Amino acid sequence: MGIKERKERERREKQELILNTAAEIMKEDGIDNISIRKIANRIEYSPAIIYHYFKDKDEIIGHLMKRGYQKILDGLSSALETRDNPEEKLRKMTRKYIEVSLQMPDEYMTVQLNSTPGVVSQTASLFKGAAEKKPALKILFQCLREIYRDGNIDDSVIELTAQVIAASTFGLIMRLIIEQGLVSAEHRNNLIDHFINTAVDGMVQTLGNNRE
Amino acid sequence: MGIKERKERERREKQELILNTAAEIMKEDGIDNISIRKIANRIEYSPAIIYHYFKDKDEIIGHLMKRGYQKILDGLSSALETRDNPEEKLRKMTRKYIEVSLQMPDEYMTVQLNSTPGVVSQTASLFKGAAEKKPALKILFQCLREIYRDGNIDDSVIELTAQVIAASTFGLIMRLIIEQGLVSAEHRNNLIDHFINTAVDGMVQTLGNNRE
Amino acid sequence: MGIKERKERERREKQELILNTAAEIMKEDGIDNISIRKIANRIEYSPAIIYHYFKDKDEIIGHLMKRGYQKILDGLSSALETRDNPEEKLRKMTRKYIEVSLQMPDEYMTVQLNSTPGVVSQTASLFKGAAEKKPALKILFQCLREIYRDGNIDDSVIELTAQVIAASTFGLIMRLIIEQGLVSAEHRNNLIDHFINTAVDGMVQTLGNNRE
Amino acid sequence: MGIKERKERERREKQELILNTAAEIMKEDGIDNISIRKIANRIEYSPAIIYHYFKDKDEIIGHLMKRGYQKILDGLSSALETRDNPEEKLRKMTRKYIEVSLQMPDEYMTVQLNSTPGVVSQTASLFKGAAEKKPALKILFQCLREIYRDGNIDDSVIELTAQVIAASTFGLIMRLIIEQGLVSAEHRNNLIDHFINTAVDGMVQTLGNNRE
DNA sequence: AATGAATGAGACTTCATTCAT
DNA sequence: AATGAATGAAGTCTCATTCAT
Numbered sequence: 001m002g003i004k005e006r007k008e009r010e011r012r013e014k015q016e017l018i019l020n021t022a023a024e025i026m027k028e029d030g031i032d033n034i035s036i037r038k039i040a041n042r043i044e045y046s047p048a049i050i051y052h053y054f055k056d057k058d059e060i061i062g063h064l065m066k067r068g069y070q071k072i073l074d075g076l077s078s079a080l081e082t083r084d085n086p087e088e089k090l091r092k093m094t095r096k097y098i099e100v101s102l103q104m105p106d107e108y109m110t111v112q113l114n115s116t117p118g119v120v121s122q123t124a125s126l127f128k129g130a131a132e133k134k135p136a137l138k139i140l141f142q143c144l145r146e147i148y149r150d151g152n153i154d155d156s157v158i159e160l161t162a163q164v165i166a167a168s169t170f171g172l173i174m175r176l177i178i179e180q181g182l183v184s185a186e187h188r189n190n191l192i193d194h195f196i197n198t199a200v201d202g203m204v205q206t207l208g209n210n211r212e
Numbered sequence: 213m214g215i216k217e218r219k220e221r222e223r224r225e226k227q228e229l230i231l232n233t234a235a236e237i238m239k240e241d242g243i244d245n246i247s248i249r250k251i252a253n254r255i256e257y258s259p260a261i262i263y264h265y266f267k268d269k270d271e272i273i274g275h276l277m278k279r280g281y282q283k284i285l286d287g288l289s290s291a292l293e294t295r296d297n298p299e300e301k302l303r304k305m306t307r308k309y310i311e312v313s314l315q316m317p318d319e320y321m322t323v324q325l326n327s328t329p330g331v332v333s334q335t336a337s338l339f340k341g342a343a344e345k346k347p348a349l350k351i352l353f354q355c356l357r358e359i360y361r362d363g364n365i366d367d368s369v370i371e372l373t374a375q376v377i378a379a380s381t382f383g384l385i386m387r388l389i390i391e392q393g394l395v396s397a398e399h400r401n402n403l404i405d406h407f408i409n410t411a412v413d414g415m416v417q418t419l420g421n422n423r424e
Numbered sequence: 425m426g427i428k429e430r431k432e433r434e435r436r437e438k439q440e441l442i443l444n445t446a447a448e449i450m451k452e453d454g455i456d457n458i459s460i461r462k463i464a465n466r467i468e469y470s471p472a473i474i475y476h477y478f479k480d481k482d483e484i485i486g487h488l489m490k491r492g493y494q495k496i497l498d499g500l501s502s503a504l505e506t507r508d509n510p511e512e513k514l515r516k517m518t519r520k521y522i523e524v525s526l527q528m529p530d531e532y533m534t535v536q537l538n539s540t541p542g543v544v545s546q547t548a549s550l551f552k553g554a555a556e557k558k559p560a561l562k563i564l565f566q567c568l569r570e571i572y573r574d575g576n577i578d579d580s581v582i583e584l585t586a587q588v589i590a591a592s593t594f595g596l597i598m599r600l601i602i603e604q605g606l607v608s609a610e611h612r613n614n615l616i617d618h619f620i621n622t623a624v625d626g627m628v629q630t631l632g633n634n635r636e
Numbered sequence: 637m638g639i640k641e642r643k644e645r646e647r648r649e650k651q652e653l654i655l656n657t658a659a660e661i662m663k664e665d666g667i668d669n670i671s672i673r674k675i676a677n678r679i680e681y682s683p684a685i686i687y688h689y690f691k692d693k694d695e696i697i698g699h700l701m702k703r704g705y706q707k708i709l710d711g712l713s714s715a716l717e718t719r720d721n722p723e724e725k726l727r728k729m730t731r732k733y734i735e736v737s738l739q740m741p742d743e744y745m746t747v748q749l750n751s752t753p754g755v756v757s758q759t760a761s762l763f764k765g766a767a768e769k770k771p772a773l774k775i776l777f778q779c780l781r782e783i784y785r786d787g788n789i790d791d792s793v794i795e796l797t798a799q800v801i802a803a804s805t806f807g808l809i810m811r812l813i814i815e816q817g818l819v820s821a822e823h824r825n826n827l828i829d830h831f832i833n834t835a836v837d838g839m840v841q842t843l844g845n846n847r848e
Numbered sequence: 849a850a851t852g853a854a855t856g857a858g859a860c861t862t863c864a865t866t867c868a869t
Numbered sequence: 870a871a872t873g874a875a876t877g878a879a880g881t882c883t884c885a886t887t888c889a890t
Contacts, residue, residue: 010873010874011874014874030244032244035860036859036860036861037858037859037860045874045875047860047876048861048863048876051860051862052874056861057859057861113325113390115390120390120391120394124394125391126387126391126399126400127391127394127395127399128395128396157406160403160406161406161410163403164384164403164406164407164410164411165411166387167380167388167407168379168380168383168384168407170386170387171380171383171384172379172383173383174379174383174386175337175379175382178327178332178335178336179336182332182336182339183338183340184339187338187339187340190372194373194376195376195379195380198373198376198414198415198418198419198422199377199380199414199415201414201418202410202411202417202418202419203411203414204414205414205417205418206409206410206414207414210410222849226849247883247884247885248885248886249883249884249885257851258850258852259885260850260851260853260887260888261849261850263887264849264850268885268886269885438870456666459862460863460864460865461864470871471863471864471865471872472865472866472867472872472874473872475864475866476870476871480865481865536814537749537814544814544818547814548814549811550811550823550824550827551818551819551820551823552823585830585834587827588808588827588831588835589835591807591810591811592807592831592835594807595806595807598803598807599762599803599806600762600803602748602756602759602760603756603762606756606762606763607762607764608764611762611763611764612762614796615762615796618793618797618800619800619803619804621842622797622800622838622839622842623800623804623835623839625838626838626839626840626841626842628838629842639890646852646853647852671879671880671881672881672882673879673880681853681854681855682854682856683881683882684854684882685855687882688852692881693881
């Protein structure tokens, strides 16, 4: 009696098809140019059927966002499970985050740049106290805390540092995405290495020096 | 025979009016919501007349972009004219760049995020050799070069550094714009200070240390 | 072999369910906003199944109408069975008719205002000869006839009178329904009393006076 | 230089054309079935142009309503300017009101039956105190007041009477409209005469008798 | 120089209905 | 008996653009 399950599966498959098509369009034309019609045309169905699988356009966009955010979080937390010293952990995490993001450039852009309240409340990370409320930032914060576990550096300063690292990393990723076609793979890797070795590491050291 | 010039002038004035109105709308509703109709309504002319002054909507958007880019460049080069030592100059320049950008958040976003070939070719800065071709990056590069004038650091490394600084700064600005409503003025200043003092300075020092 | 009957019964039950749900929607959103989908959603079945029980939407609407008309007739004839004098009977009947109608305002409106031939042929009452053909009007006519059994008033005049009473009563009911929220219960009762005591009674008396 | 005026006129003419077409559709399909598309199809223009002349569909409906209401008020007040005695004035007014309404049956129905708050607040007449707030009812009230100027009938009773007359008249008009095709012109006139002579007059007399 | 009129395309969404399963 | 999938038509509205005047 797998008939029910088959139907379920087919339904999910079609939903996936719709979402993937929407993602495709987003990639090509930007999120604001996703339209029910375009999706319908591509999958060669009538526009109406889409409302059979999703309540409205917002729901589709919503799914697209959730997807992007989830992928990033997954990638990030996988980097946490190493047993390296905290400095090394920080480096690996940063690298992982950059890599994951670059593998889904369009979703990343869409999610991170969206400024509708509902979304920005999830992606925001620069406000005071964000280190406690934002999962991704919290990870970063704890890593830094561990690095300075002996020194007496104020938590607020560590939060600032985490935020600056996050924002800088975001900037590098975004520019790499935007300039996609213009930067060679080799140079891109050099940039990432250099960013981690001088910017991130530089911050950590500078902070350490200022401690005394 | 000043009649011709007067006409010319009036023409330019009206073009300005149209562009300013478009900029206004961009600020309020985002670049994707600029419409010929909205512009026409605001200046209380008919939509058709706009085609008298601009070929089509794309031309208007193009002008808007060029404008934004120019403002940034102007602000930046003004920071160059100080006689401080290069380290201080770098700090001032970075700060100035951040400040200018934050004063025109929407134009900045629009210009920097646009990925149509025509525009990205102007804003791109991460490709190998950008330090020579991009005015803004060139300034940064020269400043760094001056800092390490005694050491024997390879130009390619300095370019990498300039690019990483540029990308990081871009990231901080972007996130500050996106999270506008959520970050207090005080915290925002702390972030900028911390960014300059630890991230930028940190890079410079780390690079110096690695020299030997 | 009660199996066939059970199926029959179940079928009728489901038809009832569908009709009741349709009536519900009519009450809430008006007759024009009844949609197959809405019915299906409420009874938690798929839209398609409804076509199993009714040919199409028109058939459902048709049933709804018939129902309304029946309710009114039932209520009316119950008022007939008193043994009062005819004047009193007329008053009671009128009052009963008003009350019953106000208890099912939406059905009443829908039925009475519908002007598709099929329906209007049932509700029409103003044409010459209606007193004989229309059950409801016939009752009224007979009541009036009884009142003037001694005088020599022409049947056509009595019919006119019955028709005017019917139309006036209809007007009062309709306005009370339309202005529902604006008329207090007390004032509504006053209006009904006043209508019966002055308008209906007034007609009857005026007609009696003109007899001689 | 009547060029401006000509354009103005043409504009108004086209607006009229649209409104008339809308009215036509209302007549045929009911107010709820007016659609921009239908209007456009009939006048053989594209749907978009309609938005050139009216802000949106609501504006069109609004105009339709205002039109209907105005016609009625005009017709009514013209009946007031006679120098007859009040009883005769009442008869003439009633007759005039019926006649005017029957000349624009569809607008009348549409306006009177519409129960959206904005409209019903204009057409409502049965609530306590309506005689003061509703122009049409006020006229009726004053006429009755004049008839009983010698007797000591309470204003609230006169208001009730006015309301009952208004509602009854409304009922007669509505049924005549609905049963349009079924009632001969002769019979229709008989009904109107009979209504005025027995129902309206009957009320007036009955009220007068009850005074003592 | 300026405008009003007009259009065709496209946006989102709801609906009644059919059909294979 | 019941359903999910699918469609085509229709609904309102906005837009960029063209053209005659």
